Amino acid sequence: MKLNFTLFGALALGLTTAHANAQDIPKTQLNVVGSIGILSMYKDMELPFWTDTIVANSGGAITANVKPFNELGFKGGELFSLVSNGTVQMAHQVLAYTSGSVPMNEATDLVGVVADVEAVHTAAKAFRATHADYLATNHNIKLLGYGTYQSQVVYCRDAFTTLSDLAGRKVRASGASQQVFLEYIGASPIGMAFGEVPTAMANGTIDCAITGALSGFLAKWHEPADYISAVPINHGVIAHIANMDWWNDVDAAAQAALENGLMALEEDMFALASTETADGLACNRGGACDYGTAADMTLVAATPADIALMADAATNAVLPAYKDRCGDDCTTVWNGTIGAAMDFEIK
Known part of the structure; x- marks a missing residue:
């Protein structure tokens, strides 16, 4: 119809x-x-x-x-x-x-x-x-x-200092590669509609969630969450x-x-x-904000260990899982287009 x-x-x-x-x-x-x-x-x-x-x-x-x-x-x-x-x-x-x-x-x-x-x-x-x-x-x-969308980052209710601290936590994810990444670092990925996240985080159904830095601010994710990571997980x-x-x-x-x-x-x-990644982080952590009254979240800065973890996860988990989902022909196409442009290869 x-x-x-x-x-x-x-x-x-x-x-x-x-x-x-x-x-x-x-x-x-x-x-x-x-x-x-x-x-x-x-x-x-x-x-x-x-x-x-x-x-x-x-x-x-x-x-x-x-x-x-x-x-x-x-x-x-x-x-x-x-x-x-x-x-x-x-x-x-x-x-x-x-x-x-x-x-x-x-x-x-x-x-x-x-x-x-x-x-x-x-x-x-x-x-x-x-x-x-x-x-x-x-x-x-x-x-x-x-x-x-802008870079997708992690919002959490409770304190963390590196991405590896998400192990054991329930984290809202959108997209298969986010789910694979979270499983790789020991977290539990949860599928959930964007609009359901603030309530779910407030009542403990989830501990953390991934979305755009500014998107989360506009949706008031800073109300149940006190910590936000600066590490780009992916984008959207x-x-x-x-x-x-x-x-x-x-x-x-x-x-x-x-x-x-x-x-x-x-x-x-x-x-x-x-520009919106920086704008979103500023709005969430009390900086200059053109999108409303700034929040007072704690910014968790990226560490060398976080960057190394992202690269390791891509090579050892995200790309192999993508090959399993998409198949050999798809992998060949990916290697010849995106892989060549990004200097990555799915083995």
Whole structure:
């Protein structure tokens, strides 16, 4: 059954880009499901893209109904299959949410391989053509670009001084490689929706949780958690995706507008993510904060032992586990694209 437009409210929003002549674009309406509505990815990037930037360049030729997935009652991971089967036309999919069922989607953001936002973008560019072909062939999905959250870090209720101190603790993780990493260091990974974390940490269901430094601040994770690590675990790549059957029926001029616009959005998202890790850590530990009243968490600084542990985990656990999930052909592709770009090899 198709998503009812009323789920998105009565929004009439627009999109396209200056690269396409607005006079050549026929009137087109579509539905878009965004990422988490309370976070900067949606509020500062996705929503203005659909409501302001693109509509100004198209003269309103293309309009969209857009809502974040959490306001529609979704947990996030199901969007991939909903786009694949045409229930949803377009979405901004957090790829880690699909890593268990579609290992190829986690390829660009494996724990211990990508050290910063710039490295994630390098990996995504190296993998783009292969990923696009895979999604089109196997999942009836058109890949239209990427984005990323800031570096994913550890929030904990109780004190710790190094990542190895997480051994024995229950830690919320998103994505298969985070789960493998936590198991490798002796922690217990727990799957949990983003919005459930503060309550779960407060009542002891979990001890710690991993998310973006700024994302956690905006979601008030600092209320149950007193300690935050500065070590980037990985990041949180998003893909801009569309149902292929729907896409093939879209006018060519509108396709061009969407493709050009979403590629420009990709650049903006990575640029924003590059600054948000530092912003998030500052907001959580009482520094200058443009996102609200700063919290007073204790910052756990990265140590040489932490950096060595991340590299060791990547080589001995994360990459071998990825090979097991994704298969030999997938491994060969990864080695020739992301591995070559990042100077890693899955044996």
